[in-house]
Amino acid sequence: MYNDEHNLYHYTYRKDGSEAEAHSAPQPGPVQDHNSGPQQPVQEMKPVKKNRIGLKVTALALCCALLGGAVGGGIVWGVGRSGDETSVNVSGRTVSQVALKTVDGKTAMSDAEVYAANVNSVVSINVTGTNSNNFFGQPVQTASSGSGFILTTDGYIVTNYHVVEDAQTVKVTLYNGDEYDAQYVGGDEDYDIAVIKIEASGLQAVTLGDSEKLNVGDRVLAIGNPLGDLTFSMSGGMVSSVNRTINVDGTPFNMIQTDTSINPGNSGGPLLNSYGEVVGIVSAKYSSYGSSGESVEGLGFAIPINDVISMIQDIMTNGYVSNKAYLGATIGTLTSGMAQQYRYDISQGAFV
Incomplete structure (x- = not known):
């Protein structure tokens, strides 16, 4: 539909086939064409008598030709033009139903x-929060959207940490249109993973x-909600690289690199x-690179599932990643008594 006021394509329809605006009848007299030579006399067109027998025979022959072409899997549309015939082939292929495979x-x-096997396992996630303040220091409600996928039939859903970070409300929409309020179970910012839960069963x-087992060149597909509005869209591409280390906000990530189209909302x-x-x-996409902000295309990244599945299970059980390695240290001030007790040669400094 064109809304441009300069659009020259206007169509008017009426039940009786007439135009919307009445046009005045042409005035008698020859029509002058300033771009051509002397005008030829207008020849009066006389009605042609219809040969009804010939018409019936022609119509029968045309029907037989059309039926014969359709039986062959397509229709050949013949157009007579100055003794020549231009044929337009129209396919007669029917739409096949996509088989639902396990x-x-x-x-x-x-x-x-x-797509048919997985679209009912993908969810749209809409989040509201108040992680920013306006000019007067008052909290401002923010809204964002992302994607996720159902991990268990009783409602555990995996998504990115940055999708649900600082969320006050999390709403999940399934492919069939059902909406649920989701509870944040836990997540890990370092690996950008999170688990949320909806109260449902039989999912x-x-x-x-x-x-x-992924190889460079393997076919991969992404299902999600690009831009937060184009819900349950699928895009496809190939694995561009495996075990690609990229830096996201100062944190190195081991990623699957792909040229699959990934946009905000796919996260x-x-x-x-x-x-x-x-x-x-699906986690990140490069849209610009370097200090000059050079535009790039086809650089999407996803977190390998093998790297995070044990952490996801840990979050489902404990609400956080409990088996992360850490260094525990207690720091105090060394005194002369402590130096004598531990037989140190120094009597002042930091005690670890």
Whole structure:
């Protein structure tokens, strides 16, 4: 639909076939064409008598030709033009129904089959929070959106930490339109993973794959909600690199690099292989690079599922990652008594 006021394409329809505006009848007299030579006399067009027998025969022959072409799988549309015939081939192919296959890790699937098998396991996530203040120092409510995928049939959902960070409310929408209020279970900022939970049962969960088996050039697909509005969109590409280390806000990440189209709103959604298995969590995209802000294309990244699945299970159990390595130290001030007790040669300084 064109709303441009300079649009020259205008269409008017009436039931009786007439135009909307009445046009005055042409005035008698010859029509002058200033761009051509002397005008030729206008020849009066006389009505042609219809040969009804010939018309019936022609119509019958045309019907037979059309039926014969359609039986062959398509229709050939013949257009007579100055003795020549221009043929337009119109396909008679019917739309085939996408077969709903079960993800078993053994059967390769078409892109359409991967989408049909997983779209009911992908969710849209909408978040509100108050992590900023206005000019007067008053808290300002913010809104953002992302994606996620159902990990268990009883409502545990995986997404990115940055999608639900500082959230006050988290709402989840399924492909069938059902909406749920979600509770934040826990997450890990360093690995940009989080788990949320909705109160539901009998949900369709994804099947996890082995990200270590990915090769450069393998086909991968992403399902999510780009821009927060284009819900449950799928994009496809290839694995551009495996074990790619990138720096996100000062933190190094081991990533799957892909040229699959990834945009804001895709964060937290699944990256799927050609067997319909989740092999990564869509996390980041480079849109510019370097101090000059050079524009780049086809640089998307996903967290390998093998790197974080144990942490996800830990979050589901404990609410946080409990098995992260850390260095414990207690620092105090060394006194002469402590130096004598521990037989140090010094009597002042820091005691660790």
